[in-house]
């Protein structure tokens with residue numbers, strides 16, 4: 001999709017990327033620039049490679065070949081599903097971020113607990129939190145890390161509409177505070193509500209990418225057309 005003409009203020013450049021697992025290529029990206037100056041959604045079928053791409057952008061996994069380079073000094077925070085919690089209070093789990101960044105104060109932790117709506121659950125054991133509360137805790141930890149790029153893997157999977165709205169508001173808040181967001185989602189209505197840019201992945205390849213409007217109106221590849229058609233039927 002006319003990627004040659006795209007101009008991004010900040011971006012991530014992927015070159016000759018392959019990620020191989022158990023002899024199978026799970027990502028294959030010869031060349032792509034991904035914007036890091038807005039909210040970008042990463043969409044595609046189950047097993048397409050979205051989570052793997054987010055982990056790669058975070059540096060959590062290294063590619064088998066190729067390079068990931070940032071046009072800016074990046075500080076990323078990655079929020080995955082099933083983040084393990086220690087058997088302690090919500091606050092203690094939030095405070096774990098202090099282990100890697102000693103400049104974080106107790107006051108900041110309290111402010112973030114309030115911001116993500118967990119103030120009343122401060123002393124509740126984290127393993128007793130609901131899925132939505134746990135996700136807010138994970139987002140709180142990400143906020144405390146003061147990243148300039150947040151990577152969120154299906155941030156509202158299994159959440160009710162009200163909690164989904166709260167999490168979406170937190171995502172917008174990151175953007176307002178000039179923290180770029182790249183998130184994966186299967187909820188196309190959500191993608192349209194939040195994202196300005198789309199990366200469509202299928203079978204480990206970026207098949208299509210570009211601004212949200214044109215992508216939904218007029219997808220260029222058969223794979224994207226098929227995916228959009230199937231997802232709309234499933235909604």
Ligand SMILES: Nc1ncnc2c1ncn2[C@@H]1O[C@H](COP(=O)(O)OP(=O)(O)OP(=O)(O)O)[C@@H](O)[C@H]1O
Nearest residue numbers: 021022026044045046047048049050051052053184
């Ligand atoms: N650690 C791993 N070891 C082996 N295979 C893996 C590993 N992680 C992912 N894969 C495989 O890589 C492929 C891509 O997985 P990934 O989780 O990135 O997809 P996804 O697009 O996020 O899928 P979903 O929408 O189902 O979450 C899948 O086929 C998966 O089985």
